[in-house]
Amino acid sequence: MPELPEVETFRRIMEKRALGRTVRRVLVGDRRILAGVAAVRLSRGLVGKRFSAALRHGKQAFLTVEGGGAVGIHFGMSGLPVILEKGEPEPPHSRVVFRFTDDTALVFRCPRMFGKVRLLQSANRFIEQRGLGPDALAADLRAFRKAMKPRKGAVKGALLNQSVLAGIGNVYADEVLFQTGIAPETPGERLDAEDHRRLHGNLRRIFTTSLRLETDWTAVPKTWLIPNRNRDGSCPRCRNPLRRGTVTGRTTFWCASCQSDRSENLYSGGTSR
DNA sequence: CTGCAGTCCTGGTGGC
DNA sequence: TGCCACCAGGACTGCA
Known part of the structure; x- marks a missing residue:
């Protein structure tokens, strides 16, 4: 893919x-x-x-x-x-x-x-x-934030939308959301500046690591979601079974305990990473 | 404008 | 073992 x-x-x-x-x-x-x-x-x-x-x-x-x-x-x-x-x-x-x-x-x-x-x-x-958006690897934090400007829909939908950012597909969208601890269906408007900063940094790191491995998916770190995204796959962090479902029409894997939809931020500060 | 479902296409896979 | 229905994936079209 x-x-x-x-x-x-x-x-x-x-x-x-x-x-x-x-x-x-x-x-x-x-x-x-x-x-x-x-x-x-x-x-x-x-x-x-x-x-x-x-x-x-x-x-x-x-x-x-x-x-x-x-x-x-x-x-x-x-x-x-x-x-x-x-x-x-x-x-x-x-x-x-x-x-x-x-x-x-x-x-x-x-x-x-x-x-x-x-x-x-x-x-x-x-x-x-x-109408392609900025290249997802070339975009600096400023361009990334501008592209991801508050959206009502699921954050995964924004990441997959090539007119927002060009280059992210289903697998890497799941990966960056997993590594950033954000649930895929989280409304974009619920993300704060710190979420954006971490998403941007993780995306760049994931892409450059993949490039260095010449995109050999058998060689990516075991701590990533990619090696575990299959039926009966488990979270490499907490070992709980991964969730599998459909978000914005695409098969999506995520960890319900490690990835937050940011809603608890409304009444409890500091619990999410 | 925005988001989302439906569609294309075919090799691989799950299930029987 | 063999068969077949079904699914995945990116991006466009059309709809609400």
């Missing part, structure tokens, strides 16, 4: 292996993966040109094309980039293949077809048109 750290890892792979090579041909294995561009136009826009930069904003990745334009890649829930060496066969579910003149290739694999490939005038214009 590519969220911000996974997409940043993908960006680095593409940066290392897709830049500076000339596109020889573009093969579209399934045109449903294309958004707003026909296969022919995508091909005509790229053949003979090189990718000049690999960018990322939230969960969106972009390969800028020399001479103007960019390819936008959204990985959906199962997408990933695969680099093919010369002579290496295409893996299953190769939806778009960017074949270079040196016979290596960049493949967009996307088994579950939730991803999208676009041909854009510019990455920044796309980000603006989509």
Whole structure:
């Protein structure tokens, strides 16, 4: 499930292996993966040109094309980039293949077809048109607080909303709420400045740790929620069974004893962490 | 404006 | 063991 750290890892792979090579041909294995561009136009826009930069904003990745334009890649829930060496066969579910003149290739694999490939005038214009919020990793505390400005709905909904902050998905939303001790359904307006400060700090730490581990979920600390988010999983802090339910339409794991909905703050100070 | 349910799609899994 | 219904996930659409 590519969220911000996974997409940043993908960006680095593409940066290392897709830049500076000339596109020889573009093969579209399934045109449903294309958004707003026909296969022919995508091909005509790229053949003979090189990718000049690999960018990322939230969960969106972009390969800028020399001479103007960019390819936008959204990985959906199962997408990933695969680099093919010369002579290496295409893996299953190769939806778009960017074949270079040196016979290596960049493949967009996307088994579950939730991803999208676009041909854009510019990455920044796309980000603006989509109304994407600030990148969740790049945002400083000031930008984070501004984005999370008091909202009535569940705090998890705000974290998942890409127009509030770009890059947080279901798994990391649960993780940051767990580590901050905030229940996922807590109304945003109930959070105070200290909650925001801790959410922001924890989010940055979680993302940078995940990046350092190259997003290998088997290697994340046992004290995190991620290794325990399964049926009959238990809280790594208090060992109580984790709750599993639906918040803003998404499967959610949380610990009822370690995560507070902040309502008791109204009449008892200092009990929550 | 805001939040939320429904929808897309397919591989993996739970349950029988 | 084999089969199948069901579920997950991100983001868009449409509704209240």
